[in-house]
Amino acid sequence: MTTATSISEPHRRTRRDHATETAEDYVEAVADILKRRTKCRVTDLARRFAVSHVTVNRIVERLQKEGLLATQPYQPINLTQKGKRLASKCRDRHEIVHRFLLAIGVDEETAAIDAEGIEHHVSPRTLQRFQELTDSQSTLTRPGSSSRP
Amino acid sequence: MTTATSISEPHRRTRRDHATETAEDYVEAVADILKRRTKCRVTDLARRFAVSHVTVNRIVERLQKEGLLATQPYQPINLTQKGKRLASKCRDRHEIVHRFLLAIGVDEETAAIDAEGIEHHVSPRTLQRFQELTDSQSTLTRPGSSSRP
């Protein structure tokens, strides 16, 4: 074993992974917005992510090239089939994480925030355990008494 | 509440947050390497993160400007007091997440990988629940029991 300290699998190529996270956040957001309103526009995404519309525009452009989003100049944004599939997967994963956090006694607001950050880093195996433990809500929900409101 | 759709707290300014994650990963790595060997060098970090030594070099330079790392040209890398404090905090958090994943029945390898990704996104409150549930290892460790009730 030449360099078997503990390097192998972990430690992602951050740059690429961050771009992937962005893609997931965006398709998830577009899907969510389309569920509430009739169309999703650059401005909607800019508000949601609290960034400028210019930033959104460029990211949408990239995701279009990657075949996740579809749009025409000055027109609303739609999901491709590929985008819909990814959005659905992300949504499921997101909800499992969110419900799990609630199940172990994390308050609603914290759970919402943490789920956003955690969702991209949960492997299928861990996700499955989250799911199982949320379903069989054995004795998890037992925080000394949920925090103070 | 002007725009209280559900935007407020979540959704970080990714760029800044990613830089912060990198900082945490690096001080944590430097601390870990210094615990095993006598000194930490650029090459060690390049191997660990599977990136080129050039990338490491530039990041070390940035973290030095931020007062987390200390080094001289062509010399090994050390942690400043501030860097040590951050590394210690990250290490604790990392271990809590890791142990929690093991406690809920995730296999060792998956737990190691996921802990790396999750650690940066766990709030103090969620971390506390992780800790509490790991300690009181009630009925968590029960993988494979996918029996339907």
Add this chain to the structure above:
DNA sequence: CTCAAATTTTAGCGATTGCTACAATTCTGT
């Protein structure tokens, strides 16, 4: 319809992180 408002796009800047190629320095074996 027409003109102003809202929205979207383009141009251009900076920061961070990835790379290769090459130069500079330190380390090592003889």
Add this chain to the structure above:
DNA sequence: ACAGAATTGTAGCAATCGCTAAAATTTGAG
């Protein structure tokens, strides 16, 4: 001590994401 190996630093490129300013387009009010 010295030459070659290993390590570290520099130069310069690209991708992603953040911004402001200004141009282009669409929308909407009168």
